[in-house]
Amino acid sequence: MSGKAPGTPASKIENRTPASTPGGGSKAKEEKIVVTVRLRPLNRKEQLAKDQVAWECVDDQTIAYKPSPQERSAQPASFIFDKVFGPTCITESVYEDGVKNIALSALMGINATIFAYGQTSSGKTYTMRGITEKAVQDIYNHIRNTPERDFTIRMSGLEIYNENVRDLLNSESGRSLKLLDDPEKGTVVEKLVEETASDDTHLRQLISVCEAQRQVGETALNDTSSRSHQIIRLTIQSTLHENSDCARSFVASLNFVDLAGSERASQTHADGTRLREGCHINLSLMTLTTVIRKLRSEHVCFLSISVHSLHS
Numbered sequence: 550m551s552g553k554a555p556g557t558p559a560s561k562i563e564n565r566t567p568a569s570t571p572g573g574g575s576k577a578k579e580e581k582i583v584v585t586v587r588l589r590p591l592n593r594k595e596q597l598a599k600d601q602v603a604w605e606c607v608d609d610q611t612i613a614y615k616p617s618p619q620e621r622s623a624q625p626a627s628f629i630f631d632k633v634f635g636p637t638c639i640t641e642s643v644y645e646d647g648v649k650n651i652a653l654s655a656l657m658g659i660n661a662t663i664f665a666y667g668q669t670s671s672g673k674t675y676t677m678r679g680i681t682e683k684a685v686q687d688i689y690n691h692i693r694n695t696p697e698r699d700f701t702i703r704m705s706g707l708e709i710y711n712e713n714v715r716d717l718l719n720s721e722s723g724r725s726l727k728l729l730d731d732p733e734k735g736t737v738v739e740k741l742v743e744e745t746a747s748d749d750t751h752l753r754q755l756i757s758v759c760e761a762q763r764q765v766g767e768t769a770l771n772d773t774s775s776r777s778h779q780i781i782r783l784t785i786q787s788t789l790h791e792n793s794d795c796a797r798s799f800v801a802s803l804n805f806v807d808l809a810g811s812e813r814a815s816q817t818h819a820d821g822t823r824l825r826e827g828c829h830i831n832l833s834l835m836t837l838t839t840v841i842r843k844l845r846s847e848h849v850c851f852l853s854i855s856v857h858s859l860h861s
Contacts (some may be wrong), residue, residue: 566686572770576850583631583632583647583651584630584631584632585631585632585633585634585643585647585678586612586630586632586633586634587633587634587638587643587672588604588605588606588612588633588634588635588636588645589636589671589672590602590636590637592638594660600627601615601617602615602636603615603616603617604631605783606634606635607627607850608630608633609632609633610629610630610631610633611627611628611629611630611633612627612628612630612633613625613627613628614626614627614628614810631647632646632647634646634647639681640675640676640679640683641683642804643676643679643680644679644680644683644684645683645799646681648663648683648684649683649684649687651663652680652684652687652688652803653684653687653691654801655688655783655785655801655802655803656688656691656700656785656787656801657799658799658800658801659800659801660801660802660803661801661802661803661804662803662804663677663680663803663804663805663806664806664808665677665806665807665808666808666834667836673807673808674807677805677807678760680805681756681781681805682753684803684805685749685752685756686755688702688748688749688783688785689748689752695787697789697790697791698784698787698788698789698790699787699788699790700786700787701745701761701785701786701787702745702746702752702783702784702785702786703744703745703746703783703784703786704743704744704745704746704752704755704756704781704782704783704784705718705738705741705742705743705744705781705782706718706755706756706758706759706778706779706780706781706782707738707741707779708727708762708763708764708777708778708779708780709775709777709780709833710764710776710777710778710780712832712833714726714727714728714738716738716740716741716742717758717759717760717762717763717779718742718744718755718758718759719742720762726738726739726740726741727739743784752783756781759779759781760779763777763779764776764777776809777809778807778808778809778833779806779807780804780805780806780807781804781805781806781807782803782804782805783802783803783804783805784800784801784802785800785802786798786799786802787799787800787802807847808834808837809834
């Protein structure tokens with residue numbers, strides 16, 4: 550997994566990239582990373598176990614931790630983010646308020662990455678599926694409403710499982726792919742399959758193939774826990790039919806990154822294969838934390854943290 554998305558090569562852009570995005574937003578803010586939090590409600594299993602909600606939304610930017618009676622030494626604490634979505638908030642609102650403009654910026658030549666990061670069983674995959682579906686819908690709506698430009702969308706999918714990179718569109722390869730440094734494209738995955746989507750239905754089918762190939766397993770916290778990090782990449786290229794004041798052609802990548810959740814063996818009751826998977830997951834997430842702290846790239850990056858909303 551690349552720690553940063555490469556900037557769009559200068560040779561791929563003519564004139565200047567427009568200041569506004571198709572989503573109606575103004576020019577990208579100065580911040581390179583936007584961090585939002587989504588709190589999920591207790592599921593039925595947790596309700597039956599009489600678990601208590603450990604987090605609450607103070608306002609649309611602040612969450613507060615509520616220590617349980619057993620945690621006598623713990624003190625209430627609050628944290629501020631760019632946006633906070635409460636347990637009753639639907640995925641469509643998360644997309645509209647926190648993701649849409651960033652996702653659609655790829656149509657204007659701006660590389661973008663959307664992360665889902667958080668504890669295992671916190672709802673990351675559920676949220677990312679909804680966000681990806683909405684983004685695909687809006688991207689093709691924009692394409693249909695922009696007849697003056699020709700668009701090409703290429704898609705690839707990979708997972709990082711136990712530190713091995715696997716192609717989710719070509720699972721028959723059965724081997725770990727190598728990461729290479731390209732002077733123009735930046736970090737690339739050797740021999741990674743990239744399919745050109747004929748339309749939105751075809752793109753959804755390709756995404757479904759990737760999701761079906763991903764490594765999942767049962768733990769004490771989740772019956773279908775993601776055991777790998779999944780990256781779906783859309784490479785969007787467009788060219789203007791006729792000369793105008795707008796950029797004639799540009800290309801950018803939009804990455805949907807659904808990370809495996811951090812976990813404690815004492816919570817997941819993991820052993821054997823599941824324990825080894827958890828060790829690799831936690832190690833890679835620690836490395837990602839270091840990368841985020843040092844990130845100094847020129848692309849817009851949205852970081853979505855899905856917070857585990859219960860305390861056993």
